[in-house]
Amino acid sequence: MSATRVLVLNSGSSSVKYQLLDMRDGSRLAVGLVERIGEAASRLKHAPLAGGGEEREREEPIADHEAALKAVSAELSADGLGLDSPDLAAIGHRVVHGGLKFTEPTVITDEVLTEIERLVPVAPLHNPANITGIRTAQALRPDLPQVAVFDTAFHTTMPESAARYAIDVATADQHRVRRYGFHGTSHAYVSRKTAWLLGRAPEDVNVIVLHLGNGASASAVRGGRCVDTSMGLTPLEGLVMGTRSGDVDPAVVFHLARVGGMSIDEVDALLNKKSGLVGLCGENDMREIRRRIDGGDQAASLAFDIYIHRLKKYIGAYYAVLGRVDAVAFTAGVGENAAPVREAAVAGLEELGLAVDGELNAVRSDEARLISPEYARVAVAVVPTDEELEIAQQTYSLVGNPS
Numbered sequence: 001m002s003a004t005r006v007l008v009l010n011s012g013s014s015s016v017k018y019q020l021l022d023m024r025d026g027s028r029l030a031v032g033l034v035e036r037i038g039e040a041a042s043r044l045k046h047a048p049l050a051g052g053g054e055e056r057e058r059e060e061p062i063a064d065h066e067a068a069l070k071a072v073s074a075e076l077s078a079d080g081l082g083l084d085s086p087d088l089a090a091i092g093h094r095v096v097h098g099g100l101k102f103t104e105p106t107v108i109t110d111e112v113l114t115e116i117e118r119l120v121p122v123a124p125l126h127n128p129a130n131i132t133g134i135r136t137a138q139a140l141r142p143d144l145p146q147v148a149v150f151d152t153a154f155h156t157t158m159p160e161s162a163a164r165y166a167i168d169v170a171t172a173d174q175h176r177v178r179r180y181g182f183h184g185t186s187h188a189y190v191s192r193k194t195a196w197l198l199g200r201a202p203e204d205v206n207v208i209v210l211h212l213g214n215g216a217s218a219s220a221v222r223g224g225r226c227v228d229t230s231m232g233l234t235p236l237e238g239l240v241m242g243t244r245s246g247d248v249d250p251a252v253v254f255h256l257a258r259v260g261g262m263s264i265d266e267v268d269a270l271l272n273k274k275s276g277l278v279g280l281c282g283e284n285d286m287r288e289i290r291r292r293i294d295g296g297d298q299a300a301s302l303a304f305d306i307y308i309h310r311l312k313k314y315i316g317a318y319y320a321v322l323g324r325v326d327a328v329a330f331t332a333g334v335g336e337n338a339a340p341v342r343e344a345a346v347a348g349l350e351e352l353g354l355a356v357d358g359e360l361n362a363v364r365s366d367e368a369r370l371i372s373p374e375y376a377r378v379a380v381a382v383v384p385t386d387e388e389l390e391i392a393q394q395t396y397s398l399v400g401n402p403s
């Protein structure tokens with residue numbers, strides 16, 4: 001029998017999410033997460049979904065992504081699902097920045113890895129973690145195909161009018177300065193799933209996708225193809241995020257350097273790690289921010305308002321870009337779970353045909369669902385993203401079933 005399983009590794013800046021899937025039916029055999037890598041108390045959660053094993057969770061220091069992957073490998077082995085299994089067909093890796101070169105899932109060779117390394121300066125929080133994930137997996141299973149699925153790939157259909165910054169063309173081209181966009185695997189999956197929810201073909205629908213996780217981005221998808229997205233050269237542009245500022249006047253950087261005496265690296269760390277919700281109220285978890293708002297906390301309340309204001313601006317902008325909008329889809333940790341965010345983001349947009357039904361919005365579910373009232377011209381949907389399934393399918397379609 002040929003190998004039919006794919007292991008997917010989604011390495012983030014301080015976490016690794018993983019899933020082992022059986023590609024005959026797309027079922028999940030194991031899922032898990034290592035969080036707070038590099039901190040004193042890292043946490044590993046592992047759930048074997050096949051074979052009746054126990055869900056396990058433990059806290060221990062896990063120093064880096066290599067150690068995290070070795071811990072994941074040990075957990076899988078304990079359930080008889082180890083990386084040494086002959087059933088494993090491939091390992092699929094989320095890679096955040098693929099530049100302009102990678103528009104498709106790609107089997108990882110030394111040349112591909114070199115190119116991913118070259119892109120580290122434009123995804124400093126993400127690509128290094130992805131590279132460590134790839135190298136560690138290669139060391140554990142040197143014989144197995146490893147596939148990179150790029151966050152940027154879905155956005156390569158953006159027209160030049162959306163992808164280019166209005167800066168000197170020669171300088172931009174020399175340094176490859178343009179808008180690439182990220183979370184593409186999620187935007188692709190969610191826009192397709194939203195069309196399915198509406199009972200229509202992806203080619204026939206225009207969707208605004210709002211991927212609101214710790215990193216957050218919006219995209220305008222026309223007939224299944226991305227025509228604009230809010231992240232740019234790096235995952236810093238656009239929406240207010242957990243720790244990232246999103247859009248600021250670029251002159252803020254000059255000002256902080258010249259007048260504030262900060263180095264470029266300090267400004268980089270400020271905008272990427274000490275801004276967004278954390279910078280505004282000291283907290284990046286939307287659950288905690290809502291709790292604090294309920295307790296009358298002014299800083300949390302203002303942080304929420306700034307977050308929503310930016311989100312609303314992007315909904316309006318992408319409405320104008322698309323001309324006709326069939327659906328707005330909320331996804332990722334905040335989008336899937338935070339009903340107050342969804343309600344506030346579309347409040348007052350009735351003239352645009354957008355509204356949320358309070359009761360439908362309050363429902364908690366893991367299923368894709370509509371939350372707009374029947375009369376609304378534009379559907380509003382909650383669509384749980386599944387980057388890992390999408391990565392597994394793309395990986396398997398590239399390397400699975402060698403005849």
Ligand SMILES: Nc1ncnc2c1ncn2[C@@H]1O[C@H](COP(=O)(O)OP(=O)(O)O)[C@@H](O)[C@H]1O
Binds near residue numbers: 284
């Ligand atoms: N029940 C919930 N209510 C509100 N927000 C939530 C809830 N669960 C998760 N979140 C938010 O989702 C975020 C994580 O989203 P996720 O998509 O997992 O992010 P990432 O993939 O970037 O790590 C958390 O920081 C938190 O703000």
Ligand SMILES: CC(=O)OP(=O)(O)O
Binds near residue numbers: 182183213215216235
């Ligand atoms: C690209 C990006 O921002 O990814 P994440 O949300 O996983 O940080």
Ligand SMILES: [Mg+2]
Binds near residue numbers: 213215332
């Ligand atoms: Mg994410």
